[in-house]
Amino acid sequence: MKKSYFKKIKSMHWVGVLTLILLFPIALFAQSGQISGVVLDGSNNEGLPSVTIRVKGTQKGTTTDVSGNFKIEAAKSDVLVFSYIGFKTQEVVVGNQTTLKIALAIDDLTQLSEVVVVGYGTQRKEAVTGSVISVSGDKIREIPAPNISQALQGRMPGVEMSQTSTKPGATMQIRIRGTRSLSADNNPLIVLDGIPFPGSLADLNPNDIKSIDILKDASATAIYGSRGANGVILITTEKGQKGKKPKISYNGYYGTQSVFSPYPMMDGPTFAKFRKDAGLYSNGIDETDNINTNWQDLFYRDGVMTDHSLSLSGGTETGNYNFGGGYYYNQGVIPTQDYGRYSLRGSIEQKVNKFVKVGFNTNSNYNFSNGNQIGVGGILSATPISNPYNGDGTLKRTFKMALDEQFTVTRGVVEDLKDVWLNENKGYASYNSFYGEVNIPRIEGLKYRTNLGLDFIQNTSGNYTGEGINNVNPTTISTAGIGNSHTYHWTVENILSYDRTFAQKHNLSVVALYSAEQNKYNRSSVAAKGIPSDDFMYYNLGQATGEITVNPNDQDYQMWGLMSGMGRVMYSYNDRYMASATLRSDGSSRLADGYKWHTYPAVSLGWNIMKEPFMVPVAGLTELKLRVGYGQTSNQAISPYATLGRLSTRPYNFGPTNYAVGYYVSTLPNKNLGWEYSETWNAGLDFGLLKDRLTGKLEYYITNTKDILLGVGLPATSGVSSYTANIGQTQNKGIELDLNGSIIQNKGGFTWDAGVNFYLNKNKLVALASGQTRDEGNAWFVGYNINAIYDYEKIGLWQEGDANLTKFEPGGNIGMIKVKYTGEFNEDGTPKRAIGAADRQIMNVDPKFQGGFNTRVTYKGFDLSLVGLYRVGGILISNVHGPNGYINLLTGRRNNIDVDYWTADNTDAKYPKPGGIQSGDNAKYASTLAYFDGSFLKIRTITLGHDLNKSLLKNSDIKMRLYATVQNPFVMFSEFHKESGLDPETNSYGNENVATGGYQRRLLTVGYNTPSTRNYVLGFNLTF
Incomplete structure (x- = not known):
């Protein structure tokens, strides 16, 4: 045992x-050891902070620091799991490795837009609580356009891009959620790579843009304080990627332009009959009824547009770079009119050590434009029965109509005179920013950054008109003028930020800012008569034999400064509950002592309802987030020195030959001038359906703008007409809807995406000065839209047998314009008074709603896309049809728009009988002829493209794309276009014809500007 x-x-x-x-x-094998490494963003090789690293199957884990570095204890057999929101989770077996370098890939294509720029930082789209809308550079480049504003038109709800000119190089007027101020600038702030941008969008090459983010509500824009009252456009340019080999990209296109539609002027036979119907004028010396001259055919030329951009980008293990250059040129359809731009840009970022990096961005351009003195007014008014040719076939210098003699202007004449009849504009601009960033040691997530912006803008203009040029008198003295302007702008920003994620659920972002900026601007111009030689052009004006003029109104110097402090806190819990709070204070040199500083708060909240545990899954619903925000912004609504009094000069006569220049008070000082400021409430709902194949945003906002700066009228005995004070108030409110859908997802190589947006904005004037309810001179009326017309309302034409014609219109006749009567009637049905000024109506110009749409279909490397915009309601003002254009006088003195006019045999006509002159060569109530329903739907572009790396180059690193685009192919649902054939988009300001006063400048019109064009473009993109 x-x-x-x-x-x-x-x-x-x-x-x-x-x-x-x-x-x-x-x-x-199971012994633990220390594993260290770095986690990078696979798209740009930047270190990723706050990445979660976990030993699979255990609770052991850590997170990366601000540079993406980490350390963790793990055995050789362990599997490390790397996870970060927006990136694909990656698993790595430790094995014998002691150092790891992990590059995380973006989760999917939808995640490319997950991060948006929100001002002094970025934020994941899921955590955004304000009203922000973004568009990528690739989307911008889908439309071959010379500037960004044209490429953005119709793509963003609440962002209205309106044409103010159709000349080559023209930019658009931008309004974000309507017009707030009556007298101040309503343009949004532009921020380029984090620095306030003093230039124009025309200065930037669209090929250099990586993304554009637009901040629309005050909870988002308050971080920019007084600069953000009208919204903020944040532009981020392309940069290189660390650790990537050099990449060369070329983008180019060439296109032709033709007139979208000639102005619908009468031809010879039509005009001859029209003049007889008017019975006012017999033919002039050079006019014969059997002549039919098409002046527009003799004038327009084919336009050309071309664009070329080349860039080089890449990076090392510690830095990145991007350099590029571009050239754009547009020869317009009007002779000698053109625009060109050369652009250079560069960016360098370099890591000095593990804590410090520095960088530099520069954008410079040189641009030129010519031919702005050439218009179409003379061509349009020339009668078609005028003969411009001599007997030998040569052009006459001038030709005579019934009462007018005109200088003969054709395409050949203008081009032959280009050296003695010119208007040139040249500009150079350089926008530069330098920055340094320090990751504070031992405090994870804490960074300090300083930005320095240095900008310089120079513009030179010159004009010269030789002796007898563009004048019926061949000995008219020559004239010339030259002007220069310079802008110097600097900005310094000191930013302290803290970004940290705690316990994988609590995301905290804190920013503190102190900044200062200064702007200096000077402008001067000189004009002269009697230039000794055409070779002088607009140079050496001191040699002029005639008068040399230095107009005080053409000389200017301004300097202003702004100092600011700001703090912002953003917090997110598990992407379920989000909050943001901002406080900013600005001090402006423009305002009076005691009123220079203003502080404004902003707060916004977000609730991702789909993240709630109690949320019962709803069929098809994948995203549902509620946002609400409140904020204040303000506006430096006055020019520098407006708080001070102003003296102006005036000559005083002492007898018939003696005079002296004296001074008088032209502006009274007001040391109480303060800020215009706005309060905005915003509510938004973000939603996604069918696994986010359909996504959308619905927004509602209301903005009250107070203490608007307006002129207060003074009695004539004061010697000054008015002074400026804070006394006005306006309100804007509206709804915005943005929908984007993936209708077909890669079914047999076929995909179909589409988007549509809708927005309406209603504004009204809430208060004017001293309790006033109306200012008829400016067409401002309390309780009505800011953009209003105060005029009669045309309801037809007077016809034979109409009751009370002579009582409504004493001395009136049939065939004349009939307007609405708003007065009272007697018991027998007769009016108590004649139609008069009391019958003028307040009419709203703005549309009921508007928006844009786009769609893109792809099939095995081929793509077809379309972009358009639409407008419903409102009033389109046509200076072509109204009295201000001189080409719808209905008298026969000059050529006339080809309109359906009243005769005894055509009583159903829209326009009055010819010859019914009231005053100033115009028919009574002629202004009403300018008003059309503003509705239209316009296709902006149709593009057909082919991606060759999906076919011929599919096994190559070379990417190549060919495309063909037609711009402005057609217009639908437009009363104005149906009648005239013209583009219903505006192309002029309301005061286009200063000789007749016109409409308020703020009202955009269709005028006799350079005609709109239809463009045909072939493009080519190459990357290798």
Whole structure:
């Protein structure tokens, strides 16, 4: 028994030894060691902070620091799991590795838009609580356009891009959620790579843009304080990627332009009959009824547009770079009109050590434009029965109509005179920013950054008109003028930020800012008569033999400064509950002592309802987030020195030959001038359906703008007409809807995406000065839209048998314009008074609603896309049809728009009978002829493209795309276009014709500007 026991013990001993021998290598392999490494963003090789690293199957884990570095204890057999929101989760077996370099890939294409720029930082789209809308540079480049504003038109709800000119190089008027101020600038702030941008969007090459983010509500824009009252456009340019080999990209296109539609002027036979119907004028010396001259055919030329951009980008392990250059040129359809731009840009970012990096961005351009003195007014008014040719076939210098003599202007004449009849504009601008950033050691997530912006803008203009040029008198003295302007702008920003994620659920972002900026501007111009030689052009004006004029109104110097402090806190819990709070204070040199500073708060909240545990899954619903925000912004609504009084000069006569220049008070000082400021409430709902195949945003906002700066009228005995004070108030409110859908997702190589947006903005004037309810001179009426017309309302034409014609219109006749009567009637049905000024109506110009749409279909490397915009309601003002254009006088003195006019045999006509002159060569109530329903739907572009790396180059690193685009192919649902054939988009300001006063400048019109064009473009993109 004892022996058996010892045998058993001995047996167990050998079993234990054998077990230890078998387990030894396993134990050895399982020994823990320290693993270190870095986690990078695979798209740009930047270190990713706050990445979660976990040993699979355990609770052991850590996170990366601000540079993406990490350390963790792990055994060789362990699997490390790397996870970060917006990126694909990656698993790595430790094995024999002690150092790891992990590059996380973006989760999917939808995640490319997950991060948006929100001002002094970025924020994941899921955590945004304000009203922000973004568009990528690739989307911008889908439309071959010379500037960004044209490429953005119709793509963003609440952002209205309106044409103010159709000349080559013209930019658009931008309004974000309507017009707030009556007298101040309503343009949004532009921020380029984090620095306030003093230039124009025309200065930027669209090929250099990586993304554009637009901040619309005050909770988002308050971070920019007084600069953000009208919204903020944040532009981020392309940069290189660390650790990537050099990449060369070329983008180019060439296109032709033709007139979208000539102005619908009468031809010879039509005009001859029209003049007889008017019965006012007989033919002039050079007019014959059997002549039919198409002046527009003799004038317009084919336009050309071309664009070329080349860039080089890449990076090292510690830095990145991007350099590029571009050239754009547009030869317009009007002779000698053109626009060109050369652009250069560069960016360099370099890591000095693990804590410090520095960088530099520069954008410079040189641009030029010519031919702005050439208009179409003379061509349109020339009668088609005028003969511009001599008997030998040469052009006459001038030709005579019934009462007018005109200088003969054709395409050949203008081009031959280009050196003695010119208007040139040249501009150079350089926008530069330098920055340094320090990751504070031992405090994860804390960074300090300083930005320095240095900008310089120079513009030179010159004009010269030789002797007898563009004048019926061949000995008219020559004239010339030259002007220069310079802008110097600097900005310094000191930013302290803290970004940290705690326990994988609590995301905290804190920003503190102190900044200062200064702007200096000077402008001067000189004009002269009697230039000794055409070779002088507009140079050497001191040699002029005639008068040399230095107009005080054409000389200017301004300097202003702004100092600011700001703090912002953004917090998110598990992407379920979000909050943001901002406080900013600005001090402006423009305002009076005691009123220079203003502080404004902003707060916004977000609730991602789909993240709630109690949320019952709803069929098809994948995203549902509610946002609400409140904020204040303000506006430096006055020019520098407006708080001070102003003296102006005036000549005083002492007898018939003697005079002296004296000074008088032209502006009274007001040391109480303060800020215009706005309060905005915003509510938004973000939603996604069918696994986010359909996504959308619905927004509602209301903005009250107070203390608007307006002129207060003074009695004539004061010697000054008015002074400026804070006394006005306006309100804007509206709804915006943005929908984007993936209708077909890669079904047999076929995809179809589409988007549509809708927005309406209603504004009204809430208060004017001193309790006034109306200012008829400016067409401002309390309770009505800011953009209003105060005029009669045309309801038809007077016809034979119409009751009370002579009572409504004493001395009136049939065939004349009939307007609405708003007065009272007697018991017998007769009016108590004649139609008069009391019958003028307040009419709203703005549309009921508007928006844009786009769609894109792809199939095995081929793509077809379309972009358009629409407008419903409102009033389109046509200076072409109204009295201000001189080409719808309905008299026969000059050529006339080809309109359906009243005769005894055509009583159903829209326009009055010809010859019914009231005053100033115009028919009574002629202004009403300018008003059309503003509705239209316009296709902006149709593009067909082919991606060659999906076919011929599919096994190559070369990317190549060819495309063809037609711009402005057609217009639908437009009363104005149906009648005239013209583009219903505006192209002029309301005061286009200053000789007749016109409409308020703020009202955009269709005028006799350079005609709109239809463009045909072939493009080519190459990257290798």
